[in-house]
Amino acid sequence: MTDQPNVGRVGIDDVVIRFPSKQAETTALDRTSLTLEPGTFTALIGPSGCGKSTLMNAIAGFVAPSEGRLSLDGAPITGPSNDVGVIFQQYALFPWFTALGNVRFGLKQMGLPKAEEIGRARAALEEVGLSAHADKFPQQLSGGMKQRVAIARTFVVGPKVLLMDEPFGALDAQTRVSMHSLLMGVWQKHRATVLFVTHDVDEALLLADDVRVMSQAPGRMIRHYALTQQRPRAFSRSGPELLEIREEILGLLRPEDDLIAT
Structure with a gap:
C-alpha cells in the first residue's frame, strides 16, 4: 500500500520511441511530455496503433525510449521493477x-x-x-x-504506479461495470498512480481524474481533460459537461479531426 502522498510521480519528458523496420525506423510515439502526479488516475485514449501501449510499456521499463527521459520520483526508469505494476487484458x-x-x-x-x-x-x-x-x-x-x-x-x-492496458476489454458489459466499481475501491484504498489505456471513451470518463487523448500514429498528445465530477460517475447524473466532453473526444478520434493540442 502506498501511504506517502508524494510517491509515484511519473515524468515523461520529450520522449520519442522508434522501432527498426526493413525500410527505415518507424516512429511509434512522437515527442511526448507528460507528468502523472502521485495518486492520480489518468486515462489514455486514442486510435488503434497510436502508441498508447508503447508508452505504457516504456513506463513499465519494457521498452527504452529513443529520445527523452522517463523517471519515477526523479530516478530514471531503466527496466521493470516492483514499483511499477502492470495489468494486461489477457490476465x-x-x-x-x-x-x-x-x-x-x-x-x-x-x-x-x-x-x-x-x-x-x-x-x-x-x-x-x-x-x-x-x-x-x-x-x-x-x-x-x-x-x-x-x-x-x-x-x-x-506498487507506486499501476499501468493497465485495456484490462477490461475482453469482458462483457455487465462484468465491466462491476470491475469498474472494484477497481475504484481498490485504487482509492491504495492510491497508486494509475495510467489506464483504453479505447472506450465512456470508460475513460467514468473512471479517470484526467483524460489524455492521442492523435493518429505516430502518436502525440492532442488534448487534456481534467475531470472534477464526483465519483461514482454516471452520464445521467453528472450534468451536461461530461456528455459534451464525450462528444468532443469522439470527434477528436476521427482522422479528419486530428487537431493540434490546445
Missing part, C-alpha cells in the same frame, strides 16, 4: 498455480516468511472478493474473476 495468470498461488508469486522476490506471504496473498484475494476461490485454478474462474486475481497479484506488492 497473464500462471495456469499451474491456484488463485492464491498466482498472488503469492508476486510476493516471492520480496523474501517474506512463508506465513506472512500466504497471509498477505489471502488478504489481497479477500480485498477483490475472491476468498472463497483461493484454491481454484485459472481455468476454473470466469474472465472477471481472473482479472480480479491479476489486480490482487499486482496490488499485493504495493
